Amino acid sequence: MAEQTRISAYDNGPFLVTGPVVIEDAGGNEYPTEKETIALCRCGASTKKPFCDGAHSRVGFRAARRVIQEKG
Numbered sequence: 183m184a185e186q187t188r189i190s191a192y193d194n195g196p197f198l199v200t201g202p203v204v205i206e207d208a209g210g211n212e213y214p215t216e217k218e219t220i221a222l223c224r225c226g227a228s229t230k231k232p233f234c235d236g237a238h239s240r241v242g243f244r245a246a247r248r249v250i251q252e253k254g
């Protein structure tokens with residue numbers, strides 16, 4: 183079975199990405215990522231974007247806690 187990349191939301195914090203991934207900026211330049219799991223900022227306050235630097239705690243970021251199911 184092929185290795186899957188998993189993206190999971192940390193409560194009121196970053197997206198945690200585990201598995202093979204390539205991250206590029208808008209110009210197509212790659213960010214070096216050597217860790218098995220990386221944390222991507224989703225609060226907008228990090229000074230190390232696209233990575234989380236812990237600022238979400240300082241700014242009181244609150245995210246939707248769970249997947250919102252579509253009605254249908």
Ligand code: FES
Nearest residue numbers: 223225234237238
């Ligand atoms: S989610 Fe951690 S600094 Fe933005």
